Ligand SMILES: Nc1ncnc2c1ncn2[C@@H]1O[C@H](COP(=O)(O)OP(=O)(O)O)[C@@H](O)[C@H]1O
């Protein structure tokens with residue numbers, strides 16, 4: 001359960017103030033499937049970063065699972081992020097020197113999960129995302145779709161309640177993009193909250209709730 | 225993050241950036257190897273000198289004619305004609321001291337030693353039976369000089385193994401006769417092989433009774449008197465007694481020099497230790513250079529791996545974890561470099577040891593501990609700035625393609 005109230009985010013570029021988010025107020029229920037659309041520069045990524053606790057708003061408050069996370073310290077934010085949020089990026093962001101399996105395992109390693117507990121979870125994730133045969137490959141030996149599946153598996157490894165995806169299909173061809181979207185949708189079907197930023201109206205249309213942003217503000221919010 | 229995982233993560237980085245790893249291993253290795261080798265040289269020199277003095281015998285006090293102005297300076301320079309000679313009677317007077325266990329007057333000269341057609345020039349020592357215990361000599365066969373009044377002598381001698389070999393070959397030397405100058409001496413003992421000991425190779429000397437040496441070299445004066453104190457605590461008393469007894473005999477004049485092994489040894493020990501520390505310290509500067517290299521390499525790594533750091537943060541890594549990852553990495557590199565350095569240093573040391581087998585080159589334990597510790601501490605210290613920079617990185621910016 002996410003509740004944003006009056007979120008503002010401004011950047012200072014030279015002498016100019018760029019208003020990336022203006023008075024964003026909204027609620028996202030647990031298990032919702034939400035797409036965020038809008039022109040480039042409208043604040044979609046900024047909103048996602050704030051939802052993912054990677055960035056802090058200049059004003060407003062953010063409540064995640066009945067807890068106000070606006071004033072938390074960096075380390076506390078890191079801990080909340082680790083447990084509750086999974087990120088999927090447009091450019092995959094896999095660690096190039098690590099294998100697919102090691103990349104997927106990374107959040108569990110950072111959280112200090114026992115290796116004995118890690119192994120079965122890793123095997124399960126590899127199987128679930130069709131990566132078992134690729135587990136020992138490094139990112140440069142994987143296709144774009146496989147990379148994004150590794151990234152999604154990694155985002156899921158700590159079983160977070162919320163998955164945030166910033167243009168996850170932006171770097172993939174149409175067919176692979178569809179495939180990745182169905183993987184994300186499966187997460188939603190299993191009860192996860194999925195929030196996807198996208199350019200592609202066709203992809204946006206698949207979600208049950210569609211947010212449209214213009215110039216840092218929420219222009220429309222449609223359901224159904 | 226578990227420690228094993230931290231190590232594993234750093235290990236992946238170390239393996240992942242091979243040329244960088246090799247560069248740091250090389251720089252750290254050279255620094256540590258320099259410290260190990262250089263201190264091994266210094267320590268070797270120190271041990272060499274200490275052992276040379278040790279081989280002189282224990283609780284030794286050396287009396288030589290002539291006044292030396294600065295105690296502790298090399299005394300040998302002052303032999304030669306001095307105001308008053310040291311005589312056998314001077315030596316015998318030392319019996320009065322209670323601090324002295326035994327003493328041996330010594331005359332040294334070069335003698336032409338012959339047996340049949342074979343001949344050899346060797347140092348000839350004239351002394352008394354006490355010499356054997358004072359200098360901790362050992363016999364291979366026979367016995368040492370006979371006891372008796374040192375003013376009278378029998379025509380006997382004790383020879384070093386090398387002299388025996390060269391004059392007699394495989395023949396039995398013990399009991400045979402040799403000629404030294406125009407006198408004949410019966411060989412009553414052969415020294416065990418002992419090697420070099422502060423200027424004398426005991427394998428290459430001939431020892432005759434004191435009075436015989438006086439006659440051979442036509443001199444009354446002693447080269448020096450070796451005195452052994454009763455115990456380590458009585459060395460100072462023995463020294464004072466010697467000075468007082470001889471002063472009284474020499475009409476109140478202090479015209480001898482008394483050196484205690486301890487004082488000379490302590491001086492050498494101090495000088496050589498300081499020298500070792502100094503050169504070791506200079507060599508350690510190369511470790512600082514290696515540290516600066518690590519810092520630069522790490523700063524580059526923070527820039528290069530900016531995206532990765534941003535990602536780790538997005539995945540829930542705290543600033544501390546990021547710092548720890550960098551520290552582990554540099555500690556691992558520094559330790560690796562130290563291991564390479566210690567191995568290379570030991571290798572260099574063993575090569576030098578083969579060239580100079582007499583000198584016990586050996587890196588002192590403190591250098592073997594200090595060099596790797598310095599390497600790791602330098603590595604970590606110089607990683608503080610890069611690691612903090614990494615920890616402070618804004619994940620959003622780090623992840624963006626801007
Ligand atoms: N770190 C930043 N520094 C300065 N301006 C920024 C920064 N991040 C975003 N912006 C600005 O904020 C606005 C919204 O950006 P963003 O959220 O990335 O848009 P979108 O993802 O919808 O394309 C843009 O005008 C962008 O230039």
Ligand SMILES: [Mg+2]
Nearest residue numbers: 044045046166
């Ligand atoms: Mg964007």
